[in-house]
Amino acid sequence: MGRTRHDRLDCSPGCAVEATLTLIDGKWKGVVLFHLLDGTLRFNEIRRKLPSVTQRMLTHQLREMEADGLISRTVFPQVPPRVDYALTDRGRSLQPVLMALKQWGDANADLFPQMKPSGTCDAA
Amino acid sequence: MGRTRHDRLDCSPGCAVEATLTLIDGKWKGVVLFHLLDGTLRFNEIRRKLPSVTQRMLTHQLREMEADGLISRTVFPQVPPRVDYALTDRGRSLQPVLMALKQWGDANADLFPQMKPSGTCDAA
DNA sequence: CTGTATCCCCCCTGATACTG
DNA sequence: CAGTATCAGGGGGGATACAG
Numbered sequence: 372m373g374r375t376r377h378d379r380l381d382c383s384p385g386c387a388v389e390a391t392l393t394l395i396d397g398k399w400k401g402v403v404l405f406h407l408l409d410g411t412l413r414f415n416e417i418r419r420k421l422p423s424v425t426q427r428m429l430t431h432q433l434r435e436m437e438a439d440g441l442i443s444r445t446v447f448p449q450v451p452p453r454v455d456y457a458l459t460d461r462g463r464s465l466q467p468v469l470m471a472l473k474q475w476g477d478a479n480a481d482l483f484p485q486m487k488p489s490g491t492c493d494a495a
Numbered sequence: 496m497g498r499t500r501h502d503r504l505d506c507s508p509g510c511a512v513e514a515t516l517t518l519i520d521g522k523w524k525g526v527v528l529f530h531l532l533d534g535t536l537r538f539n540e541i542r543r544k545l546p547s548v549t550q551r552m553l554t555h556q557l558r559e560m561e562a563d564g565l566i567s568r569t570v571f572p573q574v575p576p577r578v579d580y581a582l583t584d585r586g587r588s589l590q591p592v593l594m595a596l597k598q599w600g601d602a603n604a605d606l607f608p609q610m611k612p613s614g615t616c617d618a619a
Numbered sequence: 620c621t622g623t624a625t626c627c628c629c630c631c632t633g634a635t636a637c638t639g
Numbered sequence: 640c641a642g643t644a645t646c647a648g649g650g651g652g653g654a655t656a657c658a659g
Contacts, residue, residue, distance in 0.1 A: 387600025388525040388593055390607045396520035398632075401512040414641055425633060430642060439606065451640040452639080461603065469512055471595040476511025479585065482563065483514045522652075538621055549653060554622060575620040576659080 391468065394439050399424050399432050404462060405469050407442065411457040441465070515592065518563050523548050523556050528586060529593050531566065535581040565589065 395401050399421055406412065406420050418429055433456060436442045441462035447453040480486055519525050523545055530536065530544050542553055557580060560566045565586035571577040604610055 386526065386610050387597045387604070388529045389523070389600075390610050391596040391600040391603075392516075392520055392525050394606070396516055399513070401516050402510065405512045418641095426642070427634085427644095428632065431632090446641095449640095450639085452642080454641060464602070465599060468592075468595045468599050471592040472515040473511045475589060475592050476513075476515040478588070479515075480511070482518070486510050486514050550622075551624095551654085552652065555652090570621095573620095574659090576622080578621060 394436075394441065395465065395468070397432055397435065398428060400436060401469065401472060403429075403432065403436070404441065404458070404465060405473065407456065407458045407462070408466060408469065411455050414454050414456070417456065436462070518560075518565065519589065519592070521556055521559065522552060524560060525593065525596060527553075527556065527560070528565065528582070528589060529597065531580065531582045531586070532590060532593065535579050538578050538580070541580065560586070 395404060402421060403417060406417065412420075414429075414433075417433075418424065418426070421429065433442065433444070437444050440459055443457050443459050445455040445457070447455070476483070476486075519528065526545060527541060530541065536544075538553075538557075541557075542548060542550070545553065557566065557568070561568050564583055567581050567583050569579040569581070571579070600607070600610075
């Protein structure tokens with residue numbers, strides 16, 4: 372079945388915290404969602420924004436987020452193929468969470484020596 | 496060295512999102528931080544709040560959060576031993592992030608069938 | 620009470636090649 | 640362009656026993 376990823380949930384008052392985390396952790400998910408806040412993106416457009424993600428992993432993470440109802444996947448029957456990814460309403464509702472994560476990360480950039488200051492990135 | 500956990504960081508405009516996630520994902524970290532918002536806790540007090548965490552994992556996660564400067568660890572040289580865990584200023588600054596995660600989780604509880612409504616948990 | 624130490628397994632993740 | 644298939648490795652995580 373499809374819900375095995377959420378088995379880590381126990382039931383304590385803070386379980387909703389972990390529940391949300393199970394949806395957005397996993398390598399790249401947070402960044403992908405963040406970029407989709409700006410609008411629909413094609414597969415390779417997302418790929419270009421994540422310099423070191425592999426094709427296999429990106430596909431996998433996108434499929435999981437689709438299964439969780441966070442993003443939508445639209446296939447255009449063309450040659451060459453075209454697939455658009457966009458946030459669903461539920462995915463977009465994560466915006467406050469994503470912005471909180473980003474703001475904290477920027478404010479504590481000293482913890483992440485390999486993270487360049489916001490705005491100086493290669494994908495900017 | 497101690498920073499290998501953060502190797503997943505690439506440099507794209509959303510990298511701060513992933514950066515923050517590397518600190519609070521990992522099983523139980525989010526919930527532990529959430530509970531520590533209410534005040535200092537002893538090792539076994541935390542353990543009681545996480546019904547299914549193993550001793551080994553809890554120790555490990557606590558050590559990582561300590562290394563990341565999110566929590567402080569105070570050892571009282573007593574028999575039996577006593578160890579207090581508390582949020583550092585940096586850890587407490589995660590409050591907006593943690594609350595955003597919790598609010599979203601509660602608002603989307605339908606995604607997590609095994610999560611009982613907030614307030615009905617065994618540890619309440 | 621608060622941990623370490625040891626063993627072990629599964630899955631996440633990567634590398635590479637192939638396909639419609 | 641947008642994937643899938645396959646092989647392989649490393650580490651996250653669990654169970655259990657032991658220690659100060």
